[in-house]
Amino acid sequence: MLPKVNLLDFIRAIARILKAKPHVPPTLQDNPLLETILRRRSVRSFSQREIPDDVFAAILEAGRLAPSTVNLQTWAFAVFTAESWKQCFGRPIPFSGQRAVIVLGDAHWNKPIAEMFADSPLVSYTVAVINASLAAMTMNLAAEALGISSVMLSETGRTGFLDAGYLKEKLALPDGVFPLMTIVFGYAKGPYPPMPPKLPLDQICFTSSYRGVDPAVVEEWLKQMIAGYKAAYPLSSFERQLNIYRAKIHQAEQDLTQMVFHRG
């Protein structure tokens, strides 16, 4: 159940969102990598400016060299230009992105290892998801360092794990290959959006027994999500966005059960 957000809540929530800044120790304020990591935002509006081939190649190279469990490199990247995306999916890359990569967990290519995991589909799937997600984040940060913005998508445009069944067919994926998310790349059109509400560090770190997030902090976070969403998309709402996911979850659960466990 989502909390109600009245006008005062709304104003307070937006003020808190706008005020929030990454915490950087004064001694590290000039560190360029840290600055890049903390500056990154999911960008949903891209200009028509093309990404040069060598710049995009460097982004893919960052993904190729990402860390992985036992160096298993359980990933594959479906790589698109604006044209090839349109040819494949019959519509433009979401948000007018210039390039896109569908990141897939891949437990297929490495047969000798896959056989070791033969009776443990959940382990195999989890390993693939962990590693491919790290490759995705590495590409995302490499892009940011090169002045290219990006957003990862699981729903928008039917090209994430929620449409695993559709993508399996569309991209002729063999067993053991799982669509995870699409990364859309481009030069940002306009300034970066404000940082969406992030939980405070003291709520997510613990040293001995798990504590969990204080319910009052959860409520505050929800209010900021609802208000922030309304401010960014006045014609929509956070709840409506959740409903889009909710509508697809049942099918996704069935498709993924089939793909991971070969049953369903």
Ligand SMILES: Cc1cc2nc3c(=O)[nH]c(=O)nc-3n(C[C@H](O)[C@H](O)[C@H](O)COP(=O)(O)O)c2cc1C
């Ligand atoms: C795996 C993954 C899937 C995502 N899917 C979507 C999506 O379908 N549509 C969208 O607009 N944003 C999507 N996002 C972006 C998140 O909404 C965003 O990361 C989050 O709101 C935090 O904002 P930030 O990236 O600017 O820190 C996704 C992010 C991740 C990591």
